Amino acid sequence: MRIASVKRPERVAVIGAGILGASVGWNLTRHGAKVVFIDAGQPGEGVTNWSFSWVNASNKTVRKSYFDLNVAGMAAYRELARTIGPDSWWHPSGHLRWTDDPAAEAKFLETAELLASWDYRVEVYTGAEVRRRLEPALTMPGEVPVLFYADEAWVHGRHLVGRLVGQAVASGAEHRSGTAVRDIGAGSDGSIRAVALSDGSRLDVDTVVNAAGPNASHIAELIARHLPMRREPGVITRISCAQVPIHRAMHAPHIELRPDGDASMVLHSREIDALIDTGEDPAELARLLHESARHVVPELGNSRIVETRVANRPIPADGFPSVGAVPSVPGYYEAVTHSGITLGPVIGRLLASEILSGKRDEMLADFRPERFLP
Ligand SMILES: Cc1cc2nc3c(=O)[nH]c(=O)nc-3n(C[C@H](O)[C@H](O)[C@H](O)COP(=O)(O)OP(=O)(O)OC[C@H]3O[C@@H](n4cnc5c(N)ncnc54)[C@H](O)[C@@H]3O)c2cc1C
Structure with missing residues (x-):
């Protein structure tokens, strides 16, 4: 852990009020910092509202430090739920995964063993047990192995962002929505001085947090920084149903499903994402998602597609988060990541602490913005 010579910020502009910006700004406000949230749209209506929104570390085994950060993300959610109350945003009901492909099944079981060796809670049920104990509405073979990640x-x-921004504003934060950051002004020493907005106003700030999600590389360009990002769009469909027949998020064969409220569900599939660039109409992609969902949950026969959106994942080029200060531009910080739903609260806590104290947490050592310096 290194302690840089950082003076406490006078006023912080958080650019983007999705899950990342809301988490950083809420943590800063709690510790007495003066924060202004700026969003080109409305809080929580960016990718954060068009996400499968699964809080997990079981899909993050590619690098141990990344897995550990995601485990910390899960713990940060439990802490957040204790602090602000669970309300309609928090659904700790576990996750199910099974497949109809023998090769994929062997891989899942191998990953489950690795996760168990890392002390991650995983149970293996049969399809029949899952139907009896957890999800009676599912169609699945009785003997198929199903992984249950209870934590x-x-x-x-969108509800969580509303809560965080609302609490921060109640504690004194400012909030500008429907206006975009067009420019970032710096002093002769290169440090942050102001942001210029599309409504013509200019705000004096000495710190900015780039939490602009898929638009983060454009914000980085405003300080002449190159933040390379991948293009990896995904399609999310919401359906409405009289009563939601499932209780938790799940990866079923060819389709991911989760509840989204009392009469709404969210559907996603990596297989359907792969069709986005073939020029297929999003309405057709939604129809394919709906068809797969009805296959797994026959009770969805009377459900109806309500809305569909193709959204870009905010992914730095190497696939890992970019979080922290860029030392060459004093006062500029990044909070840009895929898996931002899982990571928002932990990144919010760690980055706010770094901004206020200059302490760089070891947990972020592999995810520093400096790795993208030219
Ligand atoms: C299909 C799909 C499935 C996903 N599934 C999961 C999952 O299961 N689990 C998981 O953890 N993650 C998942 N993700 C990723 C996750 O949704 C994102 O990492 C996370 O929502 C990013 O949040 P954010 O706050 O960075 O971005 P956003 O929510 O997009 O917020 C950025 C905000 O910045 C604003 N903005 C942009 N430009 C400007 C500007 N110039 N001035 C002012 N404001 C600006 C936008 O209006 C927006 O509100 C998924 C993503 C997709 C697309």
Whole structure:
């Protein structure tokens, strides 16, 4: 852990009020910092509202430090739910995964063993047990192995962002929505001085947090920084149903499903994402998602597609988060990541602490913005 010579910020502009910006700004406000949230749209209506929103670390085994950060993300959610109350945003009901492909099944079981060796809670049920004990509405073979990750969850991202921004504003934060950051002004020493907005106003700030999600590389360009990002769009469909027949998030064969409220569900599939660039109409992609969902949950026969959106994942080029200060531009910080639903609260806590104290947490050592310096 290194302690840089950082003076406490006078006023912080948080650019983007999705799950990342809301989490950083809420943590800063709690510790007495003066914060202004700026969002080109409305809080929580960016990718955060068009996400499968599964809080997990079981899908993050690619690098141990990344897995550990995601485990910390899960713990940060439990802490957040204790602090602000669970309300309609927090759904810690676990996650189910099974497949109809023998090769994929062997891989899942191998990953489950690795996760168990890392002390991550995983149970293996049969399809029959899952139907009897957890999800009676599912169609699945009785003998198929099903992984149950009991500590995982799903989150209603838009509701959570509303809570965090609302609490921060009640504690004195400012909030500008429907206006975009067009420019970032720096002093002769290169440090942050102001942001210029599309409504013509200019705000004096000495710190900015780039939490602009898929638009983060454009914000970085405003300080002449190159933040390379991948293009990896995904399609999310919401359906409405009289009563939601499932209780938790799940990866079923060819389809991911989760509840999204009392009469709404969210559908997603990596297989359907792969069709986005073929020029297929999003309405057709939604129809394919709906068809797969009805296959797994026959009770969805009377459900109806309500809305569909193709959204870009905010992914730095190497696939890992970019979080922290860029030392060459004093006062500029990044909070840009895929898996941002899982990571928002932990990144919010760690980055706010770094901004206020200059302490760089070891947990972020592999995810520093400096790795993208030219
Ligand atoms: C299909 C799909 C499935 C996903 N599934 C999961 C999952 O299961 N689990 C998980 O953890 N993650 C998942 N993710 C990723 C996760 O949703 C994102 O990482 C997370 O929502 C990013 O939040 P954010 O706050 O960075 O971005 P956003 O929510 O997009 O917020 C950024 C905000 O910045 C604002 N903005 C942009 N430009 C400007 C500007 N110039 N001035 C002012 N404001 C600006 C926008 O209006 C927006 O509100 C998924 C993503 C997709 C697309």
